[in-house]
Amino acid sequence: MAAQQPVSGTPIGLVAGEIDEFADASTRASTALGAPRRIQPRRPFNFGRWFAATGWRHVVGVVMVAFSLFPIIFVISSSLNPRGTLTGSNALFSKIGLDSYVRILSDPQVPFTTWFGNTLLISGITAVATVFLGALAAYSFSRMRFTGRRFGLISIVVVQMFPQLLAVVAIFLLMSAIGDWFPAIGLNTHVGLIMVYLGGALGVNTYLMYGFFNTVPASIDEAAKIDGAGHARIFFTIILRLVAPILAVVALLSFIASVNEFVVASVLLIDTEQQTLAVGLTKLVSNPRYADWSAFSAGAVIAALPVVALFLFLQKYIVGGLTAGAVK
Amino acid sequence: MSTTIDDEVTSETPKKPTKRQRQAAGIAEAASGGVKMLLVKVLLLGIVDAIAVYAIFILISSEQWLVAAIVGVVTAIVNWIYFSRTKLPAKYLTPGVIFLVVFQVFVLVYTGYIAFTNYGTGHNGSKEQAVSSLMSSALERVPDSPTYEVTVVDQLGELGLLVTDPDGEASVGTTDSPLTEVDAEMEGGKAVAVDGWTTLNFADVIARTDEITELAVPFSDDPNDGAIRTPDGSSGYLYLSNLEYDAAAGTMTDLSTGTVYSDLGTGAFTSDDGEQLLPGWQIVVGFDNFVRAVTDERLAGPLLYVTLWTFAFALISVASTFFLGLFLAIVFNDLRMRGRKYYRVLMILPYAVPSFLSALVWAGMMNESFGFINQVLLGGASVPWLTDPVVAKISVLVVNLWLGFPYMFLVCTGALQSIPEELQEAATVDGARPWAVFRLIKLPLLLVSVAPLLIASFAFNFNNFNVIYMLTDGGPRDSSAPIPVGFTDILISMVYKVAFTGQSRDYGLASAYSIIIFIVVAVISVIAFRRTKSLEELN
Numbered sequence: 001m002a003a004q005q006p007v008s009g010t011p012i013g014l015v016a017g018e019i020d021e022f023a024d025a026s027t028r029a030s031t032a033l034g035a036p037r038r039i040q041p042r043r044p045f046n047f048g049r050w051f052a053a054t055g056w057r058h059v060v061g062v063v064m065v066a067f068s069l070f071p072i073i074f075v076i077s078s079s080l081n082p083r084g085t086l087t088g089s090n091a092l093f094s095k096i097g098l099d100s101y102v103r104i105l106s107d108p109q110v111p112f113t114t115w116f117g118n119t120l121l122i123s124g125i126t127a128v129a130t131v132f133l134g135a136l137a138a139y140s141f142s143r144m145r146f147t148g149r150r151f152g153l154i155s156i157v158v159v160q161m162f163p164q165l166l167a168v169v170a171i172f173l174l175m176s177a178i179g180d181w182f183p184a185i186g187l188n189t190h191v192g193l194i195m196v197y198l199g200g201a202l203g204v205n206t207y208l209m210y211g212f213f214n215t216v217p218a219s220i221d222e223a224a225k226i227d228g229a230g231h232a233r234i235f236f237t238i239i240l241r242l243v244a245p246i247l248a249v250v251a252l253l254s255f256i257a258s259v260n261e262f263v264v265a266s267v268l269l270i271d272t273e274q275q276t277l278a279v280g281l282t283k284l285v286s287n288p289r290y291a292d293w294s295a296f297s298a299g300a301v302i303a304a305l306p307v308v309a310l311f312l313f314l315q316k317y318i319v320g321g322l323t324a325g326a327v328k
Numbered sequence: 329m330s331t332t333i334d335d336e337v338t339s340e341t342p343k344k345p346t347k348r349q350r351q352a353a354g355i356a357e358a359a360s361g362g363v364k365m366l367l368v369k370v371l372l373l374g375i376v377d378a379i380a381v382y383a384i385f386i387l388i389s390s391e392q393w394l395v396a397a398i399v400g401v402v403t404a405i406v407n408w409i410y411f412s413r414t415k416l417p418a419k420y421l422t423p424g425v426i427f428l429v430v431f432q433v434f435v436l437v438y439t440g441y442i443a444f445t446n447y448g449t450g451h452n453g454s455k456e457q458a459v460s461s462l463m464s465s466a467l468e469r470v471p472d473s474p475t476y477e478v479t480v481v482d483q484l485g486e487l488g489l490l491v492t493d494p495d496g497e498a499s500v501g502t503t504d505s506p507l508t509e510v511d512a513e514m515e516g517g518k519a520v521a522v523d524g525w526t527t528l529n530f531a532d533v534i535a536r537t538d539e540i541t542e543l544a545v546p547f548s549d550d551p552n553d554g555a556i557r558t559p560d561g562s563s564g565y566l567y568l569s570n571l572e573y574d575a576a577a578g579t580m581t582d583l584s585t586g587t588v589y590s591d592l593g594t595g596a597f598t599s600d601d602g603e604q605l606l607p608g609w610q611i612v613v614g615f616d617n618f619v620r621a622v623t624d625e626r627l628a629g630p631l632l633y634v635t636l637w638t639f640a641f642a643l644i645s646v647a648s649t650f651f652l653g654l655f656l657a658i659v660f661n662d663l664r665m666r667g668r669k670y671y672r673v674l675m676i677l678p679y680a681v682p683s684f685l686s687a688l689v690w691a692g693m694m695n696e697s698f699g700f701i702n703q704v705l706l707g708g709a710s711v712p713w714l715t716d717p718v719v720a721k722i723s724v725l726v727v728n729l730w731l732g733f734p735y736m737f738l739v740c741t742g743a744l745q746s747i748p749e750e751l752q753e754a755a756t757v758d759g760a761r762p763w764a765v766f767r768l769i770k771l772p773l774l775l776v777s778v779a780p781l782l783i784a785s786f787a788f789n790f791n792n793f794n795v796i797y798m799l800t801d802g803g804p805r806d807s808s809a810p811i812p813v814g815f816t817d818i819l820i821s822m823v824y825k826v827a828f829t830g831q832s833r834d835y836g837l838a839s840a841y842s843i844i845i846f847i848v849v850a851v852i853s854v855i856a857f858r859r860t861k862s863l864e865e866l867n
Contacts, residue, residue: 053662053664054662054664054665054666057659057660057662057665058665058667060656060659061659061660061667061671061675064656064671064675065671065674065675067730068674068675068677068678068730068734069674069677071678071686071689071690071693071730072677072678072681074689074693074700075689085698086692086695086698086699087698087703089700090698090700090703090704091704133423133424133427134424136420136421136423136424137420137421137424137425139420140416140417140419140420140421144416144417144420146416146417149417152421156428159428159432159433159436161787161849161850161853162436162846162849162850163791164431164432164435165791165793165820166436166439166791166820166823166842166845166846166849167432167435167436167438167439167842168823168824168827168828169439169442169823169827169835169838169839169842170434170435170436170438170439170442170839171431171435172827172828173438173442173447173835174431174434174435174438180390181383181386181387181390181392182383182386195427195431196431198427198431199427199428199430199431199432199435200431200432201424201427201428202424202425202427202428203428203432206424230365231416232365233365235420256682259682260682260683260684260794262684262793262794262797262798263793263820263824266828267828278682278684281684281685281688282684282688282797282798285688285691285692286801293692296688296692297689300685300688300689303682303685304681304682304685307680307681307682308677308680308681311679311680312673312680
């Protein structure tokens with residue numbers, strides 16, 4: 001952990017923050033369980049003292065958990081409501097059934113499963129390619145010294161200040177021009193959208209990985225070089241395995257970012273069949289004639305599940321990878 | 329090893345490697361497995377080159393010389409980099425940099441260019457396209473014109489007309505290419521088929537009626553000669569345009585009224601009394617878009633309140649999420665408290681749910697007449713959460729607080745725990761009260777590590793399109809503005825709406841707004857990074 005100090009001015013601070021927090025939660029959980037048990041039996045329980053010390057914290061906790069969860073509970077409840085408009089969804093868990101799920105998955109007017117597949121495909125490929133491109137760049141910045149290295153690092157940070165969505169008009173015009181010559185990668189294609197997303201592959205991600213690559217001792221590379229391994233072999237078979245935790249972080253961040261991305265996707269993907277969940281569901285709900293709120297809720301629950309699962313699952317993996325020490 | 333790989337490249341590319349070379353390659357393979365990698369490399373480069381060559385062919389055939397040249401040069405450079413022995417860093421950087429340059433740097437520069445043009449609805453293409461589109465939209469059938477026998481033909485999905493004129497001569501043409509004489513297969517004095525084209529049968533003609541009736545094949549290169557159109561797919565008539573284009577004078581004359589429209593440099597044919605013929609064409613208009621955005625009263629008002637609201641939204645969002653996150657981090661940073669883990673997991677759930685979904689769900693809950701908040705939580709009140717200009721702003725901020733506080737909570741917890749315990753102990757020994765310890769020791773230390781993240785968060789919220797668009801769609805709509813803008817719109821959602829929603833798209837104005845965002849973001853980040861540097865030096 002010590003090597004992973006939150007570096008000011010870089011996003012690594014963020015991840016380090018999260019990691020610290022989780023590492024701490026897991027290590028301290030054991031001490032926290034032991035400590036009060038030793039003390040408590042010795043003195044009688046005093047509500048006032050308990051409340052002043054930790055009780056009020058529970059009050060805050062309960063209030064915040066209620067604030068955090070009530071939209072989530074609401075959407076789950078209305079998704080279980082068999083037939084429901086928005087008004088019908090207001091009585092929480094009054095009826096329970098899976099009809100809305102069946103409706104959203106089988107409605108011929110709403111190609112929900114296609115959107116879902118599109119989203120997984122686009123975000124998945126973008127995440128993998130982003131990790132790959134970012135890792136290549138981070139490796140060269142971390143391990144090689146060349147003219148323009150500092151300039152490269154700085155310009156990557158500078159360019160990332162201006163997110164792609166600012167240039168959405170130009171992206172649209174560029175892609176429609178490309179589409180005139182090469183319809184397979186132009187407007188209204190998934191390949192085109194993925195290519196646009198990959199424009200943002202270097203940048204924050206590279207910086208994040210660059211910081212992590214620097215924590216892997218260069219002596220490992222040197223040892224491998226002496227054993228006769230080439231640069232590509234060192235990169236693919238040694239370094240990439242040692243930095244797996246950061247690859248997971250970047251893949252997760254990139255995946256979530258593309259799942260959430262609306263502006264560019266809505267402009268580039270024209271046909272309903274080509275759209276992603278963000279575009280499709282937003283247009284569905286904003287259509288005033290569409291009144292099946294519980295079917296939308298069911299769709300939202302299905303759409304959120306993989307992302308939430310990945311988020312919770314990968315965070316544990318990241319913490320495990322970091323605390324175990326990737327470099328042994 | 330790196331040299332070994334590259335040696336093999338040079339020695340293996342000749343057709344007949346000598347026996348010794350093959351032996352050497354075999355030994356090298358046994359030693360390092362490098363041949364596999366070489367094969368992969370050659371294969372990948374081969375694919376890249378094949379695609380590039382294909383692309384260049386297509387570009388040349390559509391006469392895009394400059395783009396074709398750029399593709400060629402880039403491909404050559406890529407090959408040179410990967411077959412060279414020395415360009416090691418470049419080998420790792422090239423793939424990412426190509427995407428970065430095209431889809432990030434180039435589009436930003438291109439946005440800057442569009443901001444200085446009149447690009448948008450009615451100004452989409454070149455002047456030639458505008459002329460031909462104007463001429464064909466004003467086509468009218470010539471009253472006593474002869475009937476031409478026509479056959480509808482198809483070439484790779486593009487429809488054309490095979491026309492037999494009254495003299496029995498056959499010619500073929502499409503919307504884009506005027507009629508040219510061809511040797512056609514004749515049947516009863518009517519041309520029915522021609523090489524390179526597929527003749528549509530009756531069923532196809534019926535199926536594509538709409539396309540066929542739209543088809544207007546220019547009679548010759550001169551647009552004033554008119555075009556052949558067919559209402560039924562078998563007989564065609566000569567249509568002449570109501571407009572006459574005088575290429576030498578650059579004027580367009582309406583033959584029925586006699587009005588002369590001339591090119592005054594405004595990107596459209598304009599009559600003396602200011603009436604414009606649309607579509608026009610794309611021209612560079614200099615600072616017009618910027619001047620218009622700032623001085624046109626109906627645009628300047630929205631720009632001002634949208635900009636102010638964007639700053640307010642970003643600042644309040646950062647402040648509210650940070651303070652709530654910090655407060656929670658302090659509250660749950662007490663070792664004596666049980667069950668902290670469960671509270672934490674439940675509280676970061678809003679961060680794990682995709683934000684577009686959360687915003688859509690909140691929009692449903694905040695619905696004025698049917699929503700959960702008004703109906704259940706407030707027992708049937710009718711608070712206009714999303715439809716009143718002021719309340720909608722508060723709603724947006726509340727929802728953004730919900731979306732953003734878990735992140736700040738995580739960050740602040742991490743930062744708090746990384747502050748060494750000894751500092752607190754030392755202060756306590758010296759007699760400092762808990763509040764003083766927090767305010768004078770922990771908070772400054774925390775700010776040093778969190779400040780860059782606050783700036784990043786500000787920049788993110790400055791362009792936080794999703795929460796605005798999904799929750800209120802920028803509404804309530806400002807009906808006095810000529811562009812589709814509302815009272816909760818931030819700059820980036822205004823850019824989107826001006827460019828892609830509403831009746832007329834104004835790419836030029838939207839790009840000008842983008843440039844304004846560029847400048848703001850650039851200034852903020854420069855100031856912010858200077859500030860954080862000085863903060864670090866202080867400690």
